[in-house]
Amino acid sequence: MAGTPALASRGLGIRFGGHAAVDDVSAAFEAGTLTAIVGPNGAGKTTYFNLLSGQLKASAGAVLYKGEDITRLSAAQRTARGIGRAFQLTNLFPRLSVAENVRLAVQSRHRAGFNMLALWRQRADLIEQAQACLEQVGLAARRDDLAAKLPHGDKRKLEVAMLMALEPEVVMFDEPTAGMGVDEVPVILELIRRLKARGDKTILLVEHKMDVIQTLADRIVVLHNGRLVADGRPAEVMASSIVQEAYLGVRRKSKEPAHV
Numbered sequence: 078m079a080g081t082p083a084l085a086s087r088g089l090g091i092r093f094g095g096h097a098a099v100d101d102v103s104a105a106f107e108a109g110t111l112t113a114i115v116g117p118n119g120a121g122k123t124t125y126f127n128l129l130s131g132q133l134k135a136s137a138g139a140v141l142y143k144g145e146d147i148t149r150l151s152a153a154q155r156t157a158r159g160i161g162r163a164f165q166l167t168n169l170f171p172r173l174s175v176a177e178n179v180r181l182a183v184q185s186r187h188r189a190g191f192n193m194l195a196l197w198r199q200r201a202d203l204i205e206q207a208q209a210c211l212e213q214v215g216l217a218a219r220r221d222d223l224a225a226k227l228p229h230g231d232k233r234k235l236e237v238a239m240l241m242a243l244e245p246e247v248v249m250f251d252e253p254t255a256g257m258g259v260d261e262v263p264v265i266l267e268l269i270r271r272l273k274a275r276g277d278k279t280i281l282l283v284e285h286k287m288d289v290i291q292t293l294a295d296r297i298v299v300l301h302n303g304r305l306v307a308d309g310r311p312a313e314v315m316a317s318s319i320v321q322e323a324y325l326g327v328r329r330k331s332k333e334p335a336h337v
């Protein structure tokens with residue numbers, strides 16, 4: 078529906094004991110845009126992602142997908158609708174090969190399930206699509222390796238390949254280049270750039286690296302103590318006093334000046 082955001086949160090919140098980890102956060106994300114979610118450590122970024130993707134149930138507010146209230150849907154139901162998220166290695170099958178991991182993700186999109194005849198017919202297609210996903214992340218040469226044996230950076234790439242295999246409309250990346258070597262980072266950034274260039278995906282990115290944010294983001298949402306404190310175009314948001322304070326606050330604690 079024109080004008081309806083792909084994904085939105087309305088007054089979204091969750092409390093852990095007495096602590097509001099995400100507090101009354103309202104934001105809407107349009108198709109064709111990439112929004113970086115930033116904030117100091119403990120600001121609530123990952124918790125907000127967990128609420129959007131359904132890993133956590135909200136204590137307050139709502140999550141809307143194309144205008145439909147999906148707050149009560151499970152994470153799996155949200156994935157089936159088109160909200161895809163890279164899960165920081167928890168979704169890999171360590172005893173399967175790289176290619177088999179991606180093939181399972183392709184298969185789950187086709188919902189081939191255990192219908193053997195359908196599976197057989199689709200097999201060649203599945204393999205081809207899995208291969209294309211591996212090529213996108215630069216993992217084609219490791220297709221036969223066991224997932225468990227991959228170095229950390231390659232595991233992160235595999236996770237992104239599996240996310241691509243799901244062909245989600247909303248794509249959520251939580252620090253996609255964390256733990257990667259400097260030579261591996263450009264592959265993932267290029268993939269995200271190409272995904273964005275398609276113009277039909279809604280991309281959300283939790284990211285600390287300022288250079289990554291500045292290259293990719295159309296918009297920045299800043300969380301601080303669970304609350305949304307700034308939301309706008311990168312240049313405006315970065316210049317705002319609240320971000321300068323949060324940024325400087327982190328800089329005092331961290332040795333990495335490139336972190337928001």
Ligand SMILES: Nc1ncnc2c1ncn2[C@@H]1O[C@H](COP(=O)(O)OP(=O)(O)OP(=O)(O)O)[C@@H](O)[C@H]1O
Nearest residue numbers: 093097098099116117118119120121122123124125
């Ligand atoms: N399951 C939980 N139980 C209790 N408290 C939690 C839980 N998950 C998160 N929190 C708390 O909620 C707050 C927000 O945490 P969250 O991990 O979302 O922050 P973040 O912005 O992603 O931080 P980082 O940049 O360090 O990953 C923190 O104070 C954290 O300790």
